[in-house]
Amino acid sequence: xxxxxxxxxxxxAVTLMVGAxxxxxxxxxIGTDNAQIEAHTVMLAPKxxxxxxxxxxxxxxxxxxxxxxxxxDPRDYENTLKQVQSDLVxxxxxxxxxxxxxxxxxxxxSKGVVSQQQYDKASTSFSDIKAxxxxxxxxVVQAQINLDSTQIKAPSDGFIAKKSVxxxxxxxxxxxxxxxxxxxxxxxxxNFKETEIKGIKVGSEVEIEVxxxxxxxxxxxxxxxxxATGATFxxxxxxxxxxxxxxxxxxxPVKISIENTKEEDVDYLKAGLSVFVxxxxx
Numbered sequence: 001x002x003x004x005x006x007x008x009x010x011x012x013a014v015t016l017m018v019g020a021x022x023x024x025x026x027x028x029x030i031g032t033d034n035a036q037i038e039a040h041t042v043m044l045a046p047k048x049x050x051x052x053x054x055x056x057x058x059x060x061x062x063x064x065x066x067x068x069x070x071x072x073d074p075r076d077y078e079n080t081l082k083q084v085q086s087d088l089v090x091x092x093x094x095x096x097x098x099x100x101x102x103x104x105x106x107x108x109x110s111k112g113v114v115s116q117q118q119y120d121k122a123s124t125s126f127s128d129i130k131a132x133x134x135x136x137x138x139x140v141v142q143a144q145i146n147l148d149s150t151q152i153k154a155p156s157d158g159f160i161a162k163k164s165v166x167x168x169x170x171x172x173x174x175x176x177x178x179x180x181x182x183x184x185x186x187x188x189x190x191n192f193k194e195t196e197i198k199g200i201k202v203g204s205e206v207e208i209e210v211x212x213x214x215x216x217x218x219x220x221x222x223x224x225x226x227x228a229t230g231a232t233f234x235x236x237x238x239x240x241x242x243x244x245x246x247x248x249x250x251x252x253p254v255k256i257s258i259e260n261t262k263e264e265d266v267d268y269l270k271a272g273l274s275v276f277v278x279x280x281x282x
Contacts, residue, residue, distance in 0.1 A: 029207075030199050031278040034251065035190035037210070037258075039271040041161070043176035046072060047149040052169045057178070059163050063154040069178060072150040072171055081143040088136045095133045102126040157183040161271075186258050186269045188220065190277045191230055191251035199281040200225065206256050207278040213268055219259045222279060226253040254279075 054071035063069065102122045109119040162179030171177060188208065192200065206220040229250040256277060258269065 029278040030192065030196050030281060031276065032190055032192055032196075033274065033276045034192075035188050035256075035275050035277050037269050037271055037273045037275060038187050038189050039269075040182035040184060041271055042155070042180050042182075044069070044152055044155075044178040044180050045174050045176045046070075046152055046171045047173055048072065048077065048146050049173055050074075050076065050150060050171060052165055052167055052171055055163075055165055055167055057160045057163060059160055061160045062183070063158060063160065065154055065156045067154045068151045069154055069160070070152040070165060070171075072152075074147055074150040077143065077147040077150055081140070081147050084136060084139045084143050088133070088140050091129070091133045091136050095129050098122075098126040098129040152177070155180070155182075159183065181271050183266055186261065186266065186271075187223065188256040188258065188275055188277060190254045190256055190275075190279075192254055192279075194229070194250045194252055197225060197252050197254070200254060200279050205280045207280075208256070208258060209276045210269070211274045211276070212270075216268065218261070218265075220256045220277070221259065223255040223257050226255075 050072035052070060053073050055069075056067075056071075057063065057069050102125075105114055105119050105122040108114045109116075159181045160178060161181045163177070164179075165171070165177040188206075200222060202222050202224060204222040206222060208218040208220050210216055210218070230253055231250060256279075258265075261269065
């Protein structure tokens, strides 16, 4: 009988402790598992068309800023550049001659040696050649840009998340070939219920647990609360004026920083991973 009484006492004590802990959590924290890690991501696409001659990457590879990821056949663009450069050299010679003739006639015109008509003709000719020279020079600059664009380079240090290109494939302008994830800072977007955000303030401390790495935990701070619910910018937002209104608790995206992360942490904190966050109430 005494043993059974002791068991009940232990169970009661444990229940009381669990209740106290849950009450403490409720009073001091707001948590959600509707959250994921975010990073700067971009789909890299070619600016010019051509056949792919080199692919220097694999999915999951870490790359440095400026590293050449894909090479598009540059020969057509090299020939175009040489042609317009040749045209520019020819036009530059004509521009120099026109410039000398214009200034010579300008001097003579100021002395009254040549007529207004002769001066106007020289001035018009010089302006016309100068405009053509500038147009060809612009074509040279554009041809150089197009040639440089045959190399798709890493915009920053980062990771190759997705590769959709192979050698001999025809690359079309604007069609994405690489999914790129920046190696810079990570942050979290947590979606809290609208009934919970009254306890969340900018600067509030946050405890972070990553589902994929239960042995690791991180600290963070609330950076901002969205000015709109997640449903506001959906493709087809709900129309509550139809008469078929059903109240649904809305979610407010909250941006949370991840504090004191090292370079090796970036390898773990992959974009899209699920996390559990607890925000300290202010």
